[in-house]
Amino acid sequence: VPSKLLFAKQILAALGYIALSTLDQVTVIPFDRQVRDVSDILAGQGRRLELLRFLSDVELGSKTDLSRVMRQFLGRFRRRGLVILASDFFDPEYAVALRMLHHAGFDCLALQVNDAEEVDPPFKGELDLVDCESGEHLSTRVLPDAKKIYVEEWQNHYAQLARLSRAFQQGHFAVTSNAPLEALILNVFRRSGFLR
């Protein structure tokens, strides 16, 4: 789902840009089933361009495995700080990852990024649904009542994420890729403490 990735990169670029401008250190850690190429620890305004280049080079990976990624992350980064976890959280193990972050003493902002079509699937009828990460198939008929149930399941899924974030005193912010970016970034900045 490229648009979702692009949208996440835009938000993270903005957040990273501000962080570097305020002399904070920033590290970008792309992941799928494992941690991919990690950026250097960036600090200072002179590294802003490097940050943007790094983000723009991030490409789609394979299936997400958040718990494994989190183990790798905690193994490499001991210094506590703010972790902005940008994901669609379409991984049954995301709760484990959040718990690990919490117990390791990291502050976390769960940035939930979704495509608009995920919220309201545009397809109907007899379909062969294919998981874009795992490649799994499911033949089913998407009728209006099935779509209604899908929306319920979708809401339950993220309601659980929100509950978990609250329980761990972590931030949770949901965005869809068709939302206006500027207003969204300001909102995220305020929620995450970048702006007051």
Added chain:
Amino acid sequence: MRLFGLPPLRLLVVAMVPTLWAIALYMLKLANKRESVAYLLLWQRVVKRVGSGRGLRRFETSMSLFLQLAFIALLTLAVGRPRFAGQQQAGRAIVFVLDNSASMHAFEGRKERFEIARARLSSLLANLADSDEVALVVTAPPSVLVPLGPRTASFVAAVDRVRAAEEPGQLGEAVKEARALLSARQSLHPGSANGVHIITDGSEALPQFLDSLPMAVDTVGRARENLGITALGARLNPSLANTVRVFVEVGNFGTRRGRADLRLSVDGHLFAVTPVELGPGSRLQRSFSTALSERGELSARLDRITIDGAADALAVDDVANASMPRNGEVKIGLAATNPFIVSALVAQSRYRIEPLDAAHIATQNRDYAAVLIEGALPAQLPPGGYVIFAPTGGAGDLPMRVTSTLAQPTFTDWRDDHPALRSVSLADVVVARSAKVVLGSDTTALASFFDEPLIWAVDDGRRRAVVVGFDPSDSNFPLHAGFAVLIYNAIAWVSADSPASAPERTRVIDARESDIAPTKLSAQRGSPSSSPRFIDRELWPLCLWLALALLLIEWWTYHTRVTS
């Protein structure tokens, strides 16, 4: 239900091709469209909750195919031209009553109603089963043209030969004829299906007894504009020798104002032209004088008819013909001395009056057109015509019996449709006394005081008589114009078969026929009837409509993704 198009086997073959095609397309369509989703687990949960297409949901998947197959089946059925016939069984008997009255000459567009009716009859005949028996009855005059029998070429030829008449129809009488045919067949084949199929323009009301008869009514035509001549007559002018008074009535039977030129001619020689203008539903009477023309043919014609924004639909009532009255002398035997009677007779120049002795009428009757008798009647009246006043002395051998006297009777009822009372009003007539009589057979009360006849007619085949039960001197009747008219009418009626009189030939379309709006029948058809009716109906339009409905349902379900 029967098929009148392709036979069932060929229909199956025809249906096979699109059916197989639809099934093949459906099978190809079963390869589902692929859609990429971000998280299949959510959809797996959905499937778990909704189910994977069991029971009715499986049917929904195939609904598209079912709809398409039903669509093909309906189209194929339409090609087979199915007909639904109520009481459909072998050996039906159907009497077709074809309205051929004058109103069927009315034009519906470019075709006469009768042509439309005949085409409809031909269409019905073509769709009958070979074992059905048919008969043809027409309404003008009511008669059986073809009795019940198989539908042969001669029957079809008889239908082709029928023409619309120029006289009023008698639908009720025609249906009675039809019923008689069916009754005769019913007695031979009890339990067989039968019925009457009437094809008419509805200008006549159906009789009430039809409720008990299985029937179907086909109507042709609708309300249209019409101007027509509804009455034409000529009488000798009593006040001016050798002249004739001509009476014409014109009616407007439409809903718009109409104008025309009324042209009158005798033997082709025009003697009067007058413009007439009539509002919707109105009648107009005109009288004219013309010179007497012996054995002449009087003709009235409506010319240059203009109706606001419409055409005159019926042409046959625009012309009327009548014969001119004869100028021959009428020989009257007078056995009366009443001065009023004598004065009335003397005023008519055509009458040659000869005095008679009533007691010797049997021997003195010398080819009188009519004999006027006052008072006592002879014991025996020879064949002939009689006008009798105050038969106080007895009734002779006429079928009536004088019993006593009625004091001060007044006229409560009279029949102005009888020729003897035409144009006679008895409204203000006062009578001091009248004979009280008991009428026998062959008599008709023409005017009465409740149930007591005051004027009556006798017609036993040999003798005709108009009897006035009171002495004119005992009433104010002679002071009314109707008195003389009654005497003249009575003489004309009783002498109808005498050599001195001649039958009047008239050809005027009845006003009922000129009124070509099918309102009467329509109103009656609207009434509920529990009687069984023949239903003989083409079903292919219904098949096409159903197929179209299925097409719309398929379209709707596809676009709402109920089916795919």
